[in-house]
């Protein structure tokens with residue numbers, strides 16, 4: 001990880017006493033567990049807007065939330081983390097969002113000096129070198145920009161779903177985001193299936209990422225995302241060369257707490273190729 005001071009939250013939490021906020025969030029999670037996604041979004045917008053924003057990275061879940069929220073409040077805020085390694089189709093999608101909804105998506109960028117030092121020291125494709133280097137890239141390009149953004153908000157909304165991956169199985173629809181200063185995080189489609197998401201997209205003619213028509217089931221940075229084969233899990237195309245990690249970048253959870261394989265564990269699990277070198281990602 002980069003040797004840097006953590007970004008400190010700038011905002012004043014909505015509820016001043018942390019224990020009270022925790023109880024309040026738990027109560028909200030119970031209240032909305034069986035509620036429609038629109039109901040949770042309506043409540044969230046009423047309570048937190050304009051200090052609430054939807055996180056959208058190009059995935060179809062985020063687009064559903066954007067569409068749903070825009071119908072409730074056309075002033076809804078949306079942000080994205082522009083890592084500098086996004087596929088061209090992601091920018092095309094945000095142009096379509098601008099045209100269709102009139103939403104000026106807020107782009108957040110990594111610190112140029114940190115990216116420059118990282119690429120100079122380890123090369124532009126350091127993510128293939130080791131899990132630690134991949135996480136370092138995610139830290140600089142995603143995690144730190146997200147911290148800076150969330151430090152200006154009281155609540156954020158993400159398109160996480162429980163069926164996506166093992167690390168997401170236990171997410172609540174309303175959570176206290178302890179990694180980001182105790183602000184409120186909402187996952188309104190946590191209990192949706194992928195089929196239900198696509199049904200919504202078709203029904204409401206929601207713009208979606210062009211790579212979904214090329215076999216992709218999850219959208220991320222270009223060097224770290226590929227199309228999946230029939231029958232593979234939804235997130236199999238993310239960091240596909242890593243076999244024993246949680247397929248998270250640290251923005252939705254602390255990857256270190258989820259049992260990601262360390263480099264030594266990963267090295268032991270890699271199948272050697274014939275000349276004795278480690279197997280490399282495809």
Ligand code: SF4
Pocket residue numbers: 083085127134135137138139141142220221222223224249
């Ligand atoms: S997904 Fe890949 S390119 Fe994007 S920040 Fe993480 S390691 Fe870097």
